[in-house]
Amino acid sequence: xxxxxxxxxxxxxxxxxxxxxxxxxxxxxxxxxxxxxxxxxxxxxxxxxxxxxxxxxxxxxxxxxxxxxxxxxx
Numbered sequence: 001x002x003x004x005x006x007x008x009x010x011x012x013x014x015x016x017x018x019x020x021x022x023x024x025x026x027x028x029x030x031x032x033x034x035x036x037x038x039x040x041x042x043x044x045x046x047x048x049x050x051x052x053x054x055x056x057x058x059x060x061x062x063x064x065x066x067x068x069x070x071x072x073x074x
Contacts, residue, residue: 008035008049011056018063027070029063032056 005011015032022029033055036048 005053005056005060011053014056014060018060018067022063022067022070025067025070027066029066030059032059 005014011032019029019032033052036052039048
């Protein structure tokens with residue numbers, strides 16, 4: 001299993017790349033998780049960004065599976 005993205009910019013690049021791959025194969029992916037807007041910036045344990053990175057990793061797994069299934073005709 002690939003690692004979760006660990007910064008916002010890397011996650012956004014990942015979203016864009018997978019959306020482009022999906023579009024090239026003729027499928028539309030569900031929207032990536034929305035960025036959190038409630039971070040206090042204090043580096044809390046369990047920060048909303050940690051949850052977002054986990055959601056981004058799950059979105060990536062789901063997107064890669066959808067692309068793969070489409071490519072093999074499932």
